[in-house]
Amino acid sequence: MITGTPKPIEEILEMLEPYDNIIVAGCFGCVTVCRVGGDKEVQVLSSTLRLAREAAGRKIEIKEVCLERQCDPEYLEPMRPYIEDYQAVLSIACGAGIQFMAEKFTKSPLLPGINTGFLGVTERQGEWTERCQGCGDCVLHLTGGICPVTRCAKSIFHGPCGGSVQGTCEVDKEVKCGWQLIIDRLVTLDQMDNYGKLKPYKGWDSSRDGGPRRIIREDMV
Amino acid sequence: MLPCTGRIDESLLLKAFENGADGVMVIGCLEGDCHYVNGNIRARARVERVYNILEQINIGPERIRMYNLSAGEGAKFAAFTSEFVTRVEELGPSPINLARSNGPKESEQEVQAT
Structure with a gap:
């Protein structure tokens, strides 16, 4: 929501x-x-x-x-x-x-x-946390259902950066490292091969870089 | 009179002040003894939120207070009521009533719920 x-x-x-x-x-x-x-x-x-x-x-x-x-x-x-x-x-x-x-x-x-x-979820009554930045090019199928764009403070795409310390992010000790979460989940799912499937770079043209976005569904117009 | 303080919400409490109350006393059952499990716990949180609102708009947060009593504690009810009424009388008319009348009012209204 x-x-x-x-x-x-x-x-x-x-x-x-x-x-x-x-x-x-x-x-x-x-x-x-x-x-x-x-x-x-x-x-x-x-x-x-x-x-x-x-x-x-x-x-x-x-x-x-x-x-x-x-x-x-x-x-x-x-x-x-x-x-x-x-x-x-x-x-x-x-x-x-x-x-x-x-x-x-x-x-x-x-x-x-x-x-x-x-765009977030309800953790408990009175507490909400962010899950999606609407980048327009979802990769959750490759990342164990955890979004690197949102959960990584730098929105990087190729694993934890040097600021990841024992599973926490350098921006705030209360923030978990998004990429550590992804890797832990991929190990649990036995899907670490997905780690290598990530695109060489992410196209941000579907995100905010092109200004206000528009969706036109021809099948619905 | 409400059947359970769990029915009270912030808008109802604020309405009492809009309708001219100088103070609002909420009386719920003893905590842990709610017939509807946690109605009085919810009421306490709502009263606290209204307390904060009244503080922010300078109406005076001490004009609202929640007490917990069992239905058999008549003497305690009377004592709590006297205590609260005395406190509100010391505070005088709410800023709303002062603005409406430019002078103190004798009456004060209270919303009670058990």
Whole structure:
């Protein structure tokens, strides 16, 4: 899922300084699962903002909504009839959702209520870790299901670097060496021959190097 | 009155302050003695989160507190309630109520759950 963290309330209040009536918009997608931008968080954030603003002597009117997804146009459309009745939208969806809403409703200022994180997994309640950087050229079948792009701090492709010490990475002793994990897994799977099958170099043209990416599935268009 | 503090969430607690409460007292069953296994443990975490929110927005975190009691501890309930009400009276009206009335209010509202 796409993860995120709430922005500090002070930062949000500063963003809202010019506005007296806004929409707080959540998303039932990833941000609901990682408990940063769902219906419940819309309610809590809205109450918090109303209390903070009223205590400061300047009330704010808030419409609370939570869309099925903010990254699909059909779920944004229901906002069209009323969105311009409000001065701004504070979205607590991921950066993709916020931007998509901004594109669809060009007259409404869009404000981010969260800091979008990474593509990750839930380790336990309240803890998420990164697994994928969306490089566009997956090699997990050769690396024991462990991603060298994400799990190696340098995203290198040909084994542990000199900074790997007893299974940990030089960037942080809490971070495991991605390549040590890969080799350990390949040994367990008896697939060390895969180690030699990795491509001589990785093409990064499917990653971010070419700017914002686009996927067109001709079979679905 | 709620059947279990496990039903309480942060928005409900904040709503109490929006509705004019100067303090909110949450009373759950004794820890380890929840009929629904861990409702009161969940409530404690939620109360802590609201405590932090109230601190961040300068409402005063001490305006919310959770107590744990069994249903048979009437005297203790009365003592806890008196203690909390006295504390809230010392704090005075919440900044919300001050902004609304520009003066102290006599009444204070409390949400209770056992």
